[in-house]
Amino acid sequence: MTGVLGWDIGGVNTKVAHVADARVVAARAAPYELQRDPAALAPLLGHLARDVGAGPAVAHGVTMTAELSQLFRSKREGVAFVLDAIAVAFPDASVRVWGVDARWRTPAQARREPLAVAAANWAATAHVVGRICADCLLVDVGSTTTDVIPIRGGAPVARGRTDVERLREGELVYTGALRTPVEAIAPSVPVGGRPTGVSAEGFALAGDVHVWRGELAPVDYSVPTPDGRPATKEFAGERLARVVCADREMLDETDIGVIADALWDAQVTRIGAALERVRAWQPTLTRAFVTGLGEFLAAAAARRSGLQVTHLSDSFGAAARHAPAAAVALLFPS
Secondary structure, eight states: OOSEEEEEEOSSEEEEEEEETTEEEEEEEEEOOTTTOGGGHHHHHHHHHHHTTOOTTOEEEEEEOGGGSTTOSSHHHHHHHHHHHHHHHSTTSOEEEEOTTSOEEOHHHHHHOHHHHBTOHHHHHHHHHHHHOSSEEEEEEOSSOEEEEEEETTEEOOSOOSHHHHHHHTSEESOOSSSSBGGGTOSEEEETTEEEEOOOSOOOBHHHHHHHHTSSOGGGOOSOOTTSSOOSHHHHHHHHHHTTTOOTTTSOHHHHHHHHHHHHHHHHHHHHHHHHHHHTTOTTOOEEEEESTTHHHHHHHHHHTTOEEEETHHHHGGGGGGHHHHHHHHHSOO
């Protein structure tokens, strides 16, 4: 099977989607911390390509966020590293790199303009969503961050392009469904009916909240747990108890549920605040397309804001969790 492979290469996750005849036929994600084993990127790319059934004639559309890894001293260095790995993995392939300006670049052009291709994955998803709904908001809650992107006339009209600009405009929010430390979600949680400060010791992650509540399965917890124990509800509860310097002999299931619910609410509130900030200058947008590992958070925040909610998974199926990878494959020039 030929077609296009779309890549979304991040610092802790690498995602691929195989598109043939304008249809996503397979998508995969692999947890992989670039900083821990940089040399493993090229072999991983080859393995994922084979896993989704791609042959040697397939073309490659690339987007990335890995350039932000602490492995690199600059984004220029990070972009070059990713492109080097692509060249090693697929030496004879046709490769194009997606830019935040919706232009495709050759690898050589991308090396010369690294900031044009750095962290451009949100723009790919937004352009594909724009084909489905010309005027809407895209809310993509991933493992680490949330994108809030206004779309007009089928194209994104975000005020920010770089990560710095998007953070400034509220279009990029550093809260996600898995990797966000609990102490970065809320400064306090209820214990025994009273607000209680949380410890800043890295005892639990957002993934523990959502595994406890049943919105993520243990298999979705694709990063190491803070205590090295399994990603089950039982151990998620133990980690959440540690957030207030307690343990499961001190806090029962109801207590842990109250803590988890408060943290869930804090994430939804923060995403909702970003939505309201964007809607302040795009007040006529009434529909939100939600996607990502944390689409349940996106949907809750959108509904609180009075938006109609459509799940991108209705169109993409399971590949919606890997939306940028699918998007760059679908957008690849014919």
